Amino acid sequence: AQSVTQLGSHVSVSEGALVLLRCNYSSSVPPYLFWYVQYPNQGLQLLLKYTSAATLVKGINGFEAEFKKSETSFHLTKPSAHMSDAAEYFCAVSFSSNTGKLIFGQGTTLQVKP
Amino acid sequence: DVKVTQSSRYLVKRTGEKVFLECVQDMDHENMFWYRQDPGLGLRLIYFSYDVKMKEKGDIPEGYSVSREKKERFSLILESASTNQTSMYLCASSFPSGTTYEQYFGPGTRLTVT
Numbered sequence: 001a002q003s004v005t006q007l008g009s010h011v012s013v014s015e016g017a018l019v020l021l022r023c024n025y026s027s028s029v030p031p032y033l034f035w036y037v038q039y040p041n042q043g044l045q046l047l048l049k050y051t052s053a054a055t056l057v058k059g060i061n062g063f064e065a066e067f068k069k070s071e072t073s074f075h076l077t078k079p080s081a082h083m084s085d086a087a088e089y090f091c092a093v094s095f096s097s098n099t100g101k102l103i104f105g106q107g108t109t110l111q112v113k114p
Numbered sequence: 115d116v117k118v119t120q121s122s123r124y125l126v127k128r129t130g131e132k133v134f135l136e137c138v139q140d141m142d143h144e145n146m147f148w149y150r151q152d153p154g155l156g157l158r159l160i161y162f163s164y165d166v167k168m169k170e171k172g173d174i175p176e177g178y179s180v181s182r183e184k185k186e187r188f189s190l191i192l193e194s195a196s197t198n199q200t201s202m203y204l205c206a207s208s209f210p211s212g213t214t215y216e217q218y219f220g221p222g223t224r225l226t227v228t
Contacts (some may be wrong), residue, residue, distance in 0.1 A: 036219075041222075043220050044219040046216060046218075051212055052213070060216045099145055099164055100215025100217060104157040106153075
């Protein structure tokens with residue numbers, strides 16, 4: 001069965017430090033992979049997506065993610081954290097090309113300390 | 115901009131009540147989804163609809179039903195609300211983007227059942 005695992009339910013970094021949020025997936029077919037962000041009291045917003053065009057994907061707000069097939073990973077990074085990055089982040093995978101159904105990871109809350 | 119709206123941001127209902135959660139999207143999207151979000155569990159799919167009057171069960175459909183009479187509106191119904199249905203409910207719609215779909219989310223409805 002397909003699944004998504006996010007390692008670490010809470011990650012804390014200092015402002016200006018590297019952000020690394022981990023996501024691993026399980027799949028027998030090539031997946032489509034997504035990262036979403038949820039700010040407090042809001043819905044989810046798409047940060048970036050992988051659709052096999054390029055393994056390194058750049059998204060909004062300076063985030064990027066690299067698809068590594070050998071490691072079945074799609075980790076999210078940002079070189080320098082900003083206070084406004086504090087939010088919950090979700091990794092998701094889609095195996096359906098005709099409905100867009102998503103399977104979500106458990107979520108990682110990012111705290112940014114001044 | 116795509117707009118997905120949900121009828122209420124906060125809702126308090128009593129055990130046994132019938133509850134309607136409404137979702138409307140303004141971009142003529144074919145696919146619409148209902149998720150519930152619980153801490154540590156991420157988002158779990160309740161139901162989705164790929165066309166008017168068409169629906170499919172998601173991962174946790176028990177205790178819920180849905181209705182889609184018009185393309186822009188997708189309703190989630192709790193036939194007899196129970197305390198274990200206290201949760202955040204998120205609606206989404208999706209559209210084709212390249213080789214996959216992108217989902218747009220509403221702001222969510224936080225439901226409390228007492």
